[in-house]
Amino acid sequence: EDQVTQSPEALRLQEGESSSLNCSYTVSGLRGLFWYRQDPGKGPEFLFTLYSAGEEKEKERLKATLTKKESFLHITAPKPEDSATYLCAVQAGANNLFFGTGTRLTVIP
Amino acid sequence: DGGITQSPKYLFRKEGQNVTLSCEQNLNHDAMYWYRQDPGQGLRLIYYSQIVNDFQKGDIAEGYSVSREKKESFPLTVTSAQKNPTAFYLCASRLDRVYGYTFGSGTRLTVV
Numbered sequence: 001e002d003q004v005t006q007s008p009e010a011l012r013l014q015e016g017e018s019s020s021l022n023c024s025y026t027v028s029g030l031r032g033l034f035w036y037r038q039d040p041g042k043g044p045e046f047l048f049t050l051y052s053a054g055e056e057k058e059k060e061r062l063k064a065t066l067t068k069k070e071s072f073l074h075i076t077a078p079k080p081e082d083s084a085t086y087l088c089a090v091q092a093g094a095n096n097l098f099f100g101t102g103t104r105l106t107v108i109p
Numbered sequence: 110d111g112g113i114t115q116s117p118k119y120l121f122r123k124e125g126q127n128v129t130l131s132c133e134q135n136l137n138h139d140a141m142y143w144y145r146q147d148p149g150q151g152l153r154l155i156y157y158s159q160i161v162n163d164f165q166k167g168d169i170a171e172g173y174s175v176s177r178e179k180k181e182s183f184p185l186t187v188t189s190a191q192k193n194p195t196a197f198y199l200c201a202s203r204l205d206r207v208y209g210y211t212f213g214s215g216t217r218l219t220v221v
Contacts, residue, residue: 032209034210036212041217042214042215043113043213044152046209046210046212087151096157097152097154099152101149101151102151
């Protein structure tokens with residue numbers, strides 16, 4: 001059965017304190033792994049797509065990496081505006097993303 | 110600016126009522142999707158459509174219906190057969206596999 005597990009559920013960081021969010025997956029025939037940012041009461045905002053093990057993508061303070069079993073979202077020197085829920089999703093079939101439950105990140109000034 | 114517009118932002122439904130959630134996109138995307146989000150759960154697929162006049166059931170289609178008469182529009186009707194409709198509903202569209210899915214801002218439906 002396809003499964004996506006994100007950890008931790010919640011993470012509190014001091015401003016400037018770097019950390020990583022984890023997304024482990026079990027899926028047959030991975031077609032892509034996606035990271036999204038979601039602010040309260042809003043729709044998810046696309047961050048990255050990763051397709052193959054070893055691939056890395058960066059955007060400002062965020063860096064996403066992918067292995068055969070998991071993906072990490074590294075946050076370097078976070079700021080309070082990085083506070084949000086970060087969602088991981090995998091695409092196995094042609095027309096569905098399978099989502100994890102997210103990591104709620106709080107960055108304290 | 111191109112994007113996906115969902116309306117209304119908040120919707121209240123009485124027991125036994127059908128309600129329709131609107132989703133419009135001006136991105137010229139062929140594929141459109143409806144997801145439901147509940148606290149502590151990942152987004153779950155309700156229906157999707159790859160082309161006009163065609164749509165497919167997702168994982169939790171019972172109690173919902175959709176139509177796709179125009180490329181730009183993909184409305185979702187929550188029928189009285191949906192026993193637990195209170196949730197946050199998200200519409201999405203996709204251009205291709207590179208850019209993933211673009212989401213709307215959501216509609217929060219509450220049963221009163």
